[in-house]
Amino acid sequence: MDKKIITTANVRPAGPYSPAVEAGGFVFLSGRVATDPVTDRLIMEIEPACRQLLQNIKAFLEEIGLSMNHVVKTTVFLRDMRDFAVMNEIYAGFFPEAPPARSTVQVAALPGGAPLEIELIALR
Numbered sequence: 001m002d003k004k005i006i007t008t009a010n011v012r013p014a015g016p017y018s019p020a021v022e023a024g025g026f027v028f029l030s031g032r033v034a035t036d037p038v039t040d041r042l043i044m045e046i047e048p049a050c051r052q053l054l055q056n057i058k059a060f061l062e063e064i065g066l067s068m069n070h071v072v073k074t075t076v077f078l079r080d081m082r083d084f085a086v087m088n089e090i091y092a093g094f095f096p097e098a099p100p101a102r103s104t105v106q107v108a109a110l111p112g113g114a115p116l117e118i119e120l121i122a123l124r
Contacts, residue, residue, distance in 0.1 A: 004021065027122040029060070031119040036052065044115060047086050076103070077118070079110055087104075
């Protein structure tokens with residue numbers, strides 16, 4: 001099996017992992033939290049964090065020749081399940097037709113206290 005590590009100039013891992021890995025026609029994007037693309041600062045409020053995180057994911061996918069239409073599965077990790085409705089409304093705007101399969105779970109904590117993290121699988 002061929003495994004290709006995908007990195008870009010705009011995505012720097014914060015630890016010993018790859019931002020994305022391509023194998024078997026699938027691209028596996030590591031979990032990401034919302035950071036401002038200019039300052040690289042973590043965004044802590046759910047609405048702007050969710051919107052920016054999905055914009056960052058969209059930009060990353062486009063940089064590697066994919067789009068949100070290539071996404072087949074996402075996992076959303078929420079610090080607080082009371083943020084589900086806000087996340088869901090914003091998320092729906094990024095996947096208006098034929099949305100991917102999705103799991104959403106509440107977790108005890110996320111890196112830096114982030115309000116959400118998203119990982120995904122896309123099909124090239």
